[in-house]
Amino acid sequence: xxxxxxxxxxxxSVSLDAVVSDSVVxxxxxxxxxxxxxxxxxxxxxxxxxxAITEEGLLGHLEALQAIADANRGNRSAYSPxxxxxxxxxxxxxxxxxxxxxxxxxxxxxxxxxxxSLSYGSETPAYGDDYLVFSESGSGSVSGxxxxxxxxxxxxAENSSTSxxxxxxxxxxxxxxxALIQRGSCTFGExxxxxxxxxxxxxxxxxxxxxxxxxxxxxSLGFTASIPVLGLSYExxxxxxxxxxxxxxxxxxxxxxxxxxxxxxxxxxxPNLRLIVGAHMDSVSAGPGINDxxxxxxxxxxxxxxxxxxxxxxxxxxxxxxxxxxxxxxxGSFAWLEEAAxxxxxxxxxxxxxxxxxxxxxxxxFLYDGDGSAAPSQWxxxxxxxxxxxxxxxxxxxxLGESEHRPVALGVPSDSYGFVAYGIPTGGLFSGANxxxxxxxxxxxxxxSGQPYDACYHQACDSLSNVDTELYLLLARAAAAGVQDIALxxxxxxxxxxxxxxxxxxxxxxxxxxxxxxxxxxxxxxxFK
Numbered sequence: 001x002x003x004x005x006x007x008x009x010x011x012x013s014v015s016l017d018a019v020v021s022d023s024v025v026x027x028x029x030x031x032x033x034x035x036x037x038x039x040x041x042x043x044x045x046x047x048x049x050x051x052a053i054t055e056e057g058l059l060g061h062l063e064a065l066q067a068i069a070d071a072n073r074g075n076r077s078a079y080s081p082x083x084x085x086x087x088x089x090x091x092x093x094x095x096x097x098x099x100x101x102x103x104x105x106x107x108x109x110x111x112x113x114x115x116x117s118l119s120y121g122s123e124t125p126a127y128g129d130d131y132l133v134f135s136e137s138g139s140g141s142v143s144g145x146x147x148x149x150x151x152x153x154x155x156x157a158e159n160s161s162t163s164x165x166x167x168x169x170x171x172x173x174x175x176x177x178x179a180l181i182q183r184g185s186c187t188f189g190e191x192x193x194x195x196x197x198x199x200x201x202x203x204x205x206x207x208x209x210x211x212x213x214x215x216x217x218x219x220s221l222g223f224t225a226s227i228p229v230l231g232l233s234y235e236x237x238x239x240x241x242x243x244x245x246x247x248x249x250x251x252x253x254x255x256x257x258x259x260x261x262x263x264x265x266x267x268x269x270x271p272n273l274r275l276i277v278g279a280h281m282d283s284v285s286a287g288p289g290i291n292d293x294x295x296x297x298x299x300x301x302x303x304x305x306x307x308x309x310x311x312x313x314x315x316x317x318x319x320x321x322x323x324x325x326x327x328x329x330x331x332g333s334f335a336w337l338e339e340a341a342x343x344x345x346x347x348x349x350x351x352x353x354x355x356x357x358x359x360x361x362x363x364x365x366f367l368y369d370g371d372g373s374a375a376p377s378q379w380x381x382x383x384x385x386x387x388x389x390x391x392x393x394x395x396x397x398x399x400l401g402e403s404e405h406r407p408v409a410l411g412v413p414s415d416s417y418g419f420v421a422y423g424i425p426t427g428g429l430f431s432g433a434n435x436x437x438x439x440x441x442x443x444x445x446x447x448x449s450g451q452p453y454d455a456c457y458h459q460a461c462d463s464l465s466n467v468d469t470e471l472y473l474l475l476a477r478a479a480a481a482g483v484q485d486i487a488l489x490x491x492x493x494x495x496x497x498x499x500x501x502x503x504x505x506x507x508x509x510x511x512x513x514x515x516x517x518x519x520x521x522x523x524x525x526x527x528f529k
Contacts (some may be wrong), residue, residue, distance in 0.1 A: 033152040050399070050481040052306035053299070055473050062290055066464050069288030074460060076189050076294075077285040078325035078332075079257040090301055090322055091262055092323060093529055097308040099264040099320075106259060106335035108325060111135065111252040118230065120146070120246035123239065130236050132218035133250055134188070134205075134229040136500025137327060142202045143247040146240055147177040149195070153238055155209035159184055164191035166358035167198075177198030178248070180240050183208045185435075189222040190227055200284035202228040202248050204236045206237020212436040212452060213288070220329035255412035261332045262322040264304060266487075272348040275486050276319050276332065276424075277303065278415050280326030287460040291467060292433070296355035297322060299476040315490040316350060318483065323415050328358075333415035337422060346422065351392060351486060351493045353477055354416035359474060361453040362447040366408040367396055370427055375406035385410055386420060388390055389491030392482070399481035403474060404444045416440030425493040427482070429475045431468075433457050 045051070065086060069075055072082030091101045113133055125131055140305050149170065150163045161184030163169065173179065179195040183205060195203045203225070207213050214234040221229070228250040232240070240246060263283070265271070279296030283289020304320040325331035340346040354368075370393030372385050389410060397405075408430055410420060419426045432453025442449035456462040486493075 003503065008244030033238075043126040046470055046477065047399075047481045048310055048312070049303065049307055049484040049485040050477040053302055053473070053477045054312065055469055055479045057302045057305075058295075058298050058476055059467075059469070061093075061301055062464060062467065065294040065297065066290055068289055069283065069290075069463075073423040075285050075287055076281070076283040076289055078282040078328055079259050080285070083259060083282050083324065086297075087260060087262055087324075088323070090281065092298065093301055094262070094264045094320070096303060099266075099304065099308065103260040104263055104336060104339075105454055106261065106332055107256060108322065108331045109254055109256050111137070111147070111254050111502050113250070114253050115249060115251040117249045118246070119248075120240060120243045125232075125236055128216070129233075130202075131230045132190075132216045133230045133252075134218050134221060134225070134231055136221045136224045137229040137250055137252065138225045138227045139250050139252045140202070140228050141247075141249040142178065144182050144201050144245065145174065145177040146204070146243055146246050147173055147184075148180045149242050151180065151182040151241060153209070153241060155182075155234075157233070158210045158213065158375060159207065159209055161185060162432075164194055167194050168454060170194055170198035173198045173200070174513055177203060177495055178202045178246055180206065180237065182205045182206055182237065183217070185212065188219050192221055192225055193223070196225065196227060196387075200227060202230070204230050204237065204240060204246075204248075206232040206234055206240070209234040209236040209238075211450065212434065216498065220442045222315045222329065250472070252490050257373050259324045261324050261336055264320045264334075266314055268312075269314035269487065271317045273490070273492060274319055274349050275316040275317050275483065276321055276349055276352040276419070277355075277483055278321040278323055278352065280323040280332070280415055282324055282327050283462070284327050284458045286458055287456070287462045289456055290463050291357055291359050291431075292457060292462060293326070293356050295357060295359040295431075295467065295472060296477075298480055299355055301473075302476070303480050306480070307483075307487075313487065314487050318489045320330075326415055330413075330415055334418045337356040337418045339402070341422065346424075346499050349419075349424055349425070349494070351388060351425040352416065352419040352488075353392060353479070353483060354419070354426065355475075356414040356416075356428070356430060357433060357454070358429060358431050358479070359467040359469070360431035360433070361466055361468045362437055362451055362455065363453045363468055363471050363480075364437065364441050364445050365400065365403060365405040365471065365475060366430040366432060367393060367400065367405050368410050368426065368428045368430070369407040370410060370425075374408070386423045386425045387495065389420075389427060390426055391491070391493050392486070395485040396427055396429060396478060396482045399485070400474075401476065403478075406441065422499050423494075424499075429479055431471055431475060 068085045076082035161182045163182035165186035165409045179200040216233045217231040323332040370389030434457040439449040456466045
């Protein structure tokens with residue numbers, strides 16, 4: 001057994017009372033022990049599929065994904081050789097377990113920065129250190145007046161800024177000016193769309209300013225902007241709020257790429273009562289993506305392998321879905337959803353579970369809040385949270401047993417987003433991304449308060465040393481227990497009928513925040529050469 005010590009932040013202990021026995025994790029120290037991980041003795045036996053998930057099996061897949069990244073310029077990003085080799089590895093493991101694996105192609109565009117500059121007054125901020133270009137930015141050379149749009153300096157509480165969220169914010173905005181907008185309580189896409197509609201020549205989106213929200217950032221808009229869109233540090237936004245003019249130049253080389261999702265379905269179970277179990281295979285280009293999302297990939301891969309080996313009488317057919325290009329805006333999952341909706345196949349989908357980041361080194365056991373009772377919903381679909389999501393929350397709560405956990409809003413922007421958008425009952429688990437751990441969370445879960453759940457989020461250090469094996473085993477086993485519970489049940493979670501229309505279009509505007517469980521996937525363009 002390999003013991004992985006943490007390179008970014010210390011590990012805290014997590015109660016595993018009903019999930020992992022003392023033969024796996026010492027209940028006093030929380031340190032992984034070099035013992036047999038193939039059995040569980042808790043008094044209440046875990047479901048067979050959860051018992052079959054072992055630390056050795058999970059870490060074996062993560063080692064393979066790390067080796068693939070190491071051989072491919074340190075990453076496994078979409079449309080790259082590292083992603084192709086990741087797909088080959090996952091497909092090979094599934095085929096060895098007896099699955100027929102479908103490689104479902106999808107096509108999208110990607111931008112490479114060929115030139116970028118920003119200046120105002122005597123200042124020339126540095127790309128990367130002070131600002132980044134959004135993944136769906138437009139090209140252009142702009143010199144114009146800077147107009148602040150309802151910004152709050154100094155900032156209030158996290159996610160309290162409504163800068164740019166309403167068309168009325170731009171009532172006095174001068175067409176042709178550069179919009180200076182603060183990150184906050186609505187999507188990046190909504191802010192930029194409102195600015196474009198008001199005639200902005202460029203958008204400077206600066207970080208909100210609280211602890212952990214001061215660095216430059218870049219994300220997905222859900223559409224391709226017609227104007228340059230930059231993500232600035234809070235300091236740059238504050239400085240630009242005091243100047244009258246700025247100049248920005250962004251030149252992009254836009255290319256079209258094709259990649260694949262991997263789909264594997266169980267032979268048993270009703271295909272018209274289908275449970276989708278998903279995770280994204282791609283990393284960002286900055287690193288190997290072992291926590292994000294090698295951890296989810298390995299968890300559902302091992303789940304699929306062990307489910308094939310068990311003699312279970314399934315009522316729901318289980319579809320294991322390994323999505324591509326999630327980091328570029330949920331591209332793979334939305335491509336599959338759009339096609340499945342058009343063909344009528346989506347009508348047979350009863351529920352979806354998503355597993356994206358399960359091993360954050362300063363993490364928390366977050367549970368998607370399926371009834372909206374404990375976490376504020378970030379989902380503004382007029383029909384609300386899809387009916388049946390509360391059932392998925394319930395089975396995962398039962399799987400977690402006495403273990404500490406926290407709710408996280410169902411609108412968390414990962415591949416779950418599309419299923420919620422289509423009105424499919426949705427659930428899942430999550431260990432936290434780049435938001436900071438609270439004092440209460442540190443008290444209950446260990447680790448460091450005031451530090452990110454994953455300090456290596458979207459960085460080169462998201463490697464094998466960036467894994468909390470204790471939390472990972474807890475969440476992977478709970479995920480497996482939840483899948484078995486639904487798969488063996490003939491209960492229909494989604495009422496038969498028409499699939500809900502998308503409120504935000506395809507693909508969606510990315511959610512800007514989801515409280516303590518933020519998982520804001522940012523597609524970080526590579527610096528131009």
